[in-house]
Amino acid sequence: MIHISTVTSKYQVTIPLEIRQKKGLKVGDKVIFQYTEDGDILIRPIRKKTARELAGSLYREDTPYIPIEEARRITQEELARRIDEEGKYFDENSGS
Template sequence: MIAMTTATLTSKGQITIPKEIREQLLLHAGDKLDFSLTEAGDVLLRPVTRRVDEVFGRLRKPGQPALTPAEMDVAIHQQMKKSAT
């Protein structure tokens, strides 16, 4: 799905990224973003890739039991099998 929204540039050169875009990119306060200008004049906005220790625990949901690395591997492999079929 392609999202298209507008934002207003402030006198200080700041914008608020619309909620729909923040949610799609899993952005949170303090996240870093890269802006690139293409030859066609389009601007690309990309979240900066983070190290695992910077996002550790972000995906945990309240009440969800913690998984061991081995349990995570099993879940990943199961999901990959589902996606392949």
């Protein structure tokens, strides 16, 4: 399956309907753009976890309180660093 999109003057592209439906993408979802070793670009959705799924998984007594927006910023920066340095990504299909 091949789809073609045009880059707009604001450097935006439209993800074709068939792909949005197949991957379950909705308005506001985030995606990762990743270079492969052979120079191709992969676009992968970042799946959001619910609070219930995350409950207790990050708790540590010695961790200071960080406001949620700051925690999100730190998390996004760390994810970008890992993708850039290690070429790794995390989604529900990777098993990571």
